[in-house]
Amino acid sequence: MADALSLAKSLKNREVTSVSLVEQAYQAIAETDGDIKAYLTLTKESAMAQAQSIDKRLDQGEELPLLAGIPIGIKDNILLKGFKTTCASKMLENFVAPYDATVIEKINAQGLIPVGKLNMDEFAMGSSTQFSAFQVTRNPRNLDYVPGGSSGGSAATVSANQVPLSLGSDTGGSIRQPASFCGIVGLKPTYGRVSRYGLVSFASSLDQIGPMATTVGGAAALLNVISGFDSKDSTSEQVEVPDFTQAIGQSVSGKRIGVPKVLMGDAVDPQIRKAIDATLADLVAKGATWEVVDFGCMDEALSVYYILAPAEASSNLERYDGVRYGHRKPDAANLNDMYTRTRGEGFGPEVKRRIILGTYVLSSGYYDAYYLKAQKVRSLVIKAYQKAFESVDVILSPTVPSLPFKLGENLEDPIAMYLQDIATIPANLAGLPAISVPCGTSSEGLPIGVQITGKAFDEMTVLSVADAIHVKETL
């Protein structure tokens, strides 16, 4: 399937219909998803009805929003009214969303058509989508490899050309890392740019919904749709929402690029380093300048994330107690027995690990040693970015320091899995916008992504640099 902006143009010119695009999406899913396993739920009946309505309005000569009639996939931790929202967990296996998330209200208002709900690591905790309770999603570029995670289904469906757009969520890299592994574009907006209302909470101070797309232009157009203040999310910000598609095709001449030394060292796979060096050289040829920026606390940022995110998760996930919704252990002896066995049965191993870790670092005797100290290091990370952005416009690094790994790898070694996130986590801790765009391919044919991080609410610069980089032939 072509990119979202080309399809939108074809729709506007009546060269294709929305019904044909949605049918094409379901045809592609029928042909390829048996192997890839990106989708947990399909919404065919409602999608076809929505597509027919869009075509009727276009037939009547109505001017519709840019992306009206375009199919889109939705990560299964975003509420889509009337359909299951499972978070890929047995805990929510039969949970039906009673209302739409704000981002769903926005995409519905703009006429985009959700075709289904996408697989993920359980409650968005993971970097490979192997922690889904229901199925393992495979990387469309090579089915022996993971698609990354936690938004692995959202990345795979776009990479497999099932749909041109999807929504993911990013708490420590969960949009950017799978985008890098699957050779697509994935943007984590500034914290507060997009409402989190109706996104199932993982770590509330870090979570952010964002667009995934075949092109930077597609991601920019989808960001236009989902951005904006929402009175139902007190952490969404009342800031101007520019037309992000205006960033596409802009010159990068004069842009100052910072490169953190620590993310270009020996810890980075040589093939990735080579691709990043080539990307940097290309940007310099286009008139940008670059310098090394001092970013001394990258290793510690990983530790901070794996203290703060589990701490927040342990609190957020306490609501799954078997009382009001979700899984309940039958025949419990008493109320407390029901709580503990419901949670023991309903949560998978990675979620349990993080609840235990989060509870531990918040518990009496360990709060100061871990949680409070981690919050202070978070301040250090924020200050490091503020200092860097005094002399540069964006920061460029690999999205992931290593190439995509094979299915089954890293499952028993949490640290190896957590190290996947070392380059993506700092932007979450500092609440900054960051995008992953394809910048090359390894000798094994696996995609390589480069990450561009910008100042808070400066997605325009991030998108313009990303667009200058994006290797168009990757899809």
Next chain:
Amino acid sequence: MSISESDLDRVLKLSHLHIPDSEKADYVAQLDKVLGHMDNINQLNLDDLEPSAWANATATPARKDVVVKAELDLETNAPEWVDHSFRVPSILGKET
């Protein structure tokens, strides 16, 4: 800092989480490794830093305190729904 099986039991009680005894040693070993990695934050000088709970320290916007009818359809997702209420096991019940 390392974690022991008694630490794990304390945390499992706090977090209302049941884990079979046969799996506890694996959890302890994995968490011990993760906590060992986290000790690197102790190398940093944090004396002059304030803790950050959020990245953007802006004021929380207020909204009018108006009741909005929500159709949450509680019955659909309730594990046990009786007389417009969630039914749960008795608090005391049997010993476990």
